[in-house]
Amino acid sequence: MTETPVLMNLTYLLLGLLVFGLLYLLVAAAERW
């Protein structure tokens, strides 16, 4: 596997983690609504 696919894979992994981060924030926000 070359360097570029590794970086791309990491980017997509981080994208998924970012979505979960937003969902954590949603739970925190839902408490105040």
Next chain:
Amino acid sequence: MDAILLILLIVGGATGLSWPLGRHLRQAMDPVSLDGAAGRVDRWFRAFGGPLTRGDHGWKRYCFDLLTFNVVMFAISFVILATQQWLPLNPDGKGELEGSLIFNTVASFTSNTNLQHYSGEASMSHLSQVCSLMWLQFVSPAVGLAALVAMARGLAGRAMGNFFVDVQRATFLVMLPACVVLAPVLVLLGTPMTLAGSVTATTLEGAEQVIARGPVAAFLAVKQLGTNGGGFFGPNSTHPFENPNFWTNVVSAIAIVVLPMSCVWMFGRIVGRMRHAAVVFAVMTALLLVKVGCAMAWEAAPTPAFASLPILHDTGNLEGKELRFGAAAGPLWAVLTTCTSNGSVNCMHDSLNPLTGMVPMVGMWLNATFGGVGVGLINMFLYIVLAVFLAGMMVGRTPEYLNRRVEVREVKLAVLAVFAHALFVLGGTALFAATPWGQSTLNNPGAHGFSEILYEFSSSSANNGSGFEGLGDNTVPWNVATGLVMLLARFIPILLPLAIAGSMSQKRSTAQSAGTLAIDTTTFGVMLLATILFLGALTFFPAAVLGPVAEHLQFMK
């Protein structure tokens, strides 16, 4: 007549099985007493989970635990798929996967969608199939079931429970035993089960043909029972190894709906309102049967474009059907698989007549006619909150559900969850229909092409996973967009209802009075049905007119 017998066999069989299974689900997920065996099992799960399984929690901690579990599953599965070429159990030497496809696949299986932009037999090693995708097929429905149980406890005024105990209960006491029963049945009926690689056969013409095989029966059992739907083979349940004959078709179809049906009875037992559960079950069944009736009627004749051709017109629309199952089995399966969030297919949905093709979309738009394991009833709960609210407004009384007041906060959260689904379906479709991201991937112009885009986003947002096909969807924009939609559309309608249940559990239980809306009556059932139909029609009918309805009218010219 054959079609009616098939409906009775499958829907009736699943309904009959759902009652005892609902009783088992209650006992497995939320035992009445922790004496004896139930207590021992509970202690094992709490010992296995260590500090994570100590104590019961409120809705917020339950949601955080649920998310943390899914983050870990997402990351581990991502790493397995990204490194499958170096890992064992790869007898056919499957190579590396493209990054956006890995993201889409892992998002898809984590969210219980199982939308597949790849062909399993061509892309995935056995390790990827078994340790990543099949594992997620077990735990993702378990997450949905755990969330439903927590919501039911909250609505009954109790603590939500412990997520890590619930997910173990759902995996080891529900999903695993059910699959252990179903997989051998499928093997006996002719489904392959082996860890060996492909075989090469020489055809009668002397050509060489590579025939893929693998642990299909095990994969198939959890695929259907967990409302997963992701096939071992690319053609899913049209493949002769994945659905060899009439009886595997019947058993698989029953397996698609039986656990979502059982969830309704489990919910009724936990909240102690079985008559209310029966009303909800009846509303879901009525919607299911209407959709089955429409699909079967609209599929009973070939497409109008064939009207002038010298073909038989009394055999139904045979285009895209597996003839070993007959013309009726295709539309029936299409309805069952999209009313639940299963998504496996036994016919080509792209080849359904235009109006028949709309029926699966309606199933995914409503996403609550039994729906996915656990989450289907959670979606229905959102409609119930809105129905109770609307009914309260009509008679001028404060709305109540299960003796607790439904106030502004609960309605706001319910509307947000319902609105999110509509936004993902319609917003995504609009974006891809207006840009080359979608236009350049279509194989059909006009209304049918629009339906292909609409179906893909409906399937992603409903966590269904079936494909209309006819769409070149393994591209970076499709993989990223549907991956994001699947994750957000999975967890928003789980987290917000848990917040609603948590909020309601804090409220004082009010005594029933003459002004209380009775939730175990036919009147409530009709009110719920009307709420679902009006909300669904107002939200999605304009999109339906641009796609399947426009295509149908084109043939009427």
